[in-house]
Amino acid sequence: MxxxxxxxxxxxxxxxxxxxxxxxxxxxxxxxxxxxxxxxxxxxxxxxxxxxxxxxxxxxxxxxxxxxxxxxxxxxxxxxxxxxxxxxxxxxxxxxxxxxxxxxxxxxxxxxxxxxxxxxxxxxxxxxxxWCQLFSEPAAGSDVAALQTRATATDGGWVVDGQKVWTSVAQHADWGLLLARTDVDVPKHKGLTMLIVDMHAPGVTVRPLRDMTGRAHFNEIFFDGVHIPAENVVGRVGDGWSCAVTTLLHERLSISSGVGMGGQKDNPVAFEALRRSADTADPVVRDRLVELHIRSRALALFNQRLAQETRAGVFPGARGSAAKLLLAELTMFQADLATSLAGPGAVAWDEDDDAGGRLAHALSLAPAMALGGGTNEIMRNIVGERVLNLPPEPRTDKNVPFKDLRTSGEAAR
Ligand SMILES: Cc1cc2nc3c(=O)[nH]c(=O)nc-3n(C[C@H](O)[C@H](O)[C@H](O)COP(=O)(O)OP(=O)(O)OC[C@H]3O[C@@H](n4cnc5c(N)ncnc54)[C@H](O)[C@@H]3O)c2cc1C
CATH class of the missing domain: 1.10.540.10 (Acyl-CoA dehydrogenase/oxidase, N-terminal domain)
Known part of the structure; x- marks a missing residue:
């Protein structure tokens, strides 16, 4: 057509x-x-x-x-x-x-x-x-390869025990993409496996966590002897890290292009309402709104280019992290601008003022963009090492079996 x-x-x-x-x-x-x-x-x-x-x-x-x-x-x-x-x-x-x-x-x-x-x-x-994504744990966020949730081989599959946290939309999820440790005798990146878990299976407990917006965007999840059939392994057993890298690449591209985390949907409406009420005759206000527009447009074009390359079979690699970092910084720029324009209206509004409530929600959600999908510091590390070819951070645990790492504690043994 x-x-x-x-x-x-x-x-x-x-x-x-x-x-x-x-x-x-x-x-x-x-x-x-x-x-x-x-x-x-x-x-x-x-x-x-x-x-x-x-x-x-x-x-x-x-x-x-x-x-x-x-x-x-x-x-x-x-x-x-x-x-x-x-x-x-x-x-x-x-x-x-x-x-x-x-x-x-x-x-x-x-x-x-x-x-x-x-x-x-x-x-x-x-x-x-x-679906939900079950990677992060209380002691494994930025360093997700340090995770301790264990999947133990059993007849016809795996039995999973452990805890995940920050799991977005898990309170509604039917399925989860789980990263679990299947081998503690090899270094931390080598003993992981990706599994599809039925979120309604016996032994899965989901507890919503309320964040500062007052709402429950994410959850903590407990796995207590949860059985997963062998056919639910994604990729190969022990190859979970490279599978996770694929997911994380998609995650950063989808967040930066506004699919993941859903955050971008909420913001433009709130900020548009604010723009209408702001004094756009003021040259300083105009200047900052123009900067907001230019930064948004530049990011949209960068995302478009990454998406085109992906479809053409060119792997965008670590540049997806650059796009995610730019979105997190843009979101904070928007939030700062909105706060300075709205003044006290950013934190107090009349009960029947829908736009005020939405603005406050968008502002309290803004910092989450610098955490979810990897923090700004981690994105800078990735861009520094893999896009700019700067010297890598020292990694002393790279070749040590997971069970011998101090951070792995008793749970790893
Ligand atoms: C809204 C939201 C939704 C999320 N949804 C999901 C989800 O659905 N599934 C999921 O698995 N996870 C999810 N997460 C978790 C998210 O991926 C983690 O919060 C993130 O990776 C950071 O991990 P952490 O919170 O454990 O912080 P930590 O890793 O403990 O980091 C603490 C601080 O130290 C800094 N830091 C850590 N290591 C380094 C380093 N090497 N160099 C420089 N600075 C460093 C970090 O930047 C940060 O400022 C979500 C998080 C948020 C906020």
């Missing part, structure tokens, strides 16, 4: 099916509808999101560039960009699927077995199943 016609049809479909990007409608995508206990959905937001994803998929707009044989549309980046350009005027209620669409799904497309792709990709794209 001609691209103009594709875009016209997308515009029509969105007009009929998606909420407009107005301050009122933005709440439909906001995480407040998704908080609550494990499996609960008090605001009905998850049910609305699932139903919307099914319609999006059936209309041919979910997984636009994903391979057709696994349930995607098999179209090109041109169609994806055309749809995104039209969708920018709306707030699509897809936040709860952001981890699956941005990280877990692309990892399965790259590394999964055919039966895994056949089983999991279509339900993910159609919103029938929600």
């Amino acid at each position: 001609d691209l103009e016609e594709y875009r016209r049809q997308a515009r029509e479909w969105l007009a009929a099916n998606a909420p407009r990007d107005t301050p009122q409608d933005a709440s439909q995508d906001a995480p407040q509808d998704l908080e609550g206990g494990a499996g609960s959905d008090p605001g009905g937001g998850v049910a609305v999101a699932r139903e919307f994803m099914a319609r999006l998929y059936d209309a041919g707009y979910s997984g636009i560039t994903w391979p057709k044989e696994w349930g995607g549309q098999g179209l090109t980046q041109a169609e994806e960009r055309a749809f995104a350009a039209e969708a920018a005027a709306h707030t699509l209620p897809t936040y709860v699927f952001s981890i699956g669409l941005g990280m877990c799904g692309p990892t399965l497309v790259d590394l999964g077995t055919d039966s895994q792709r056949r089983r999991f990709i279509r339900p993910l794209l159609r919103g029938e199943e929600i």
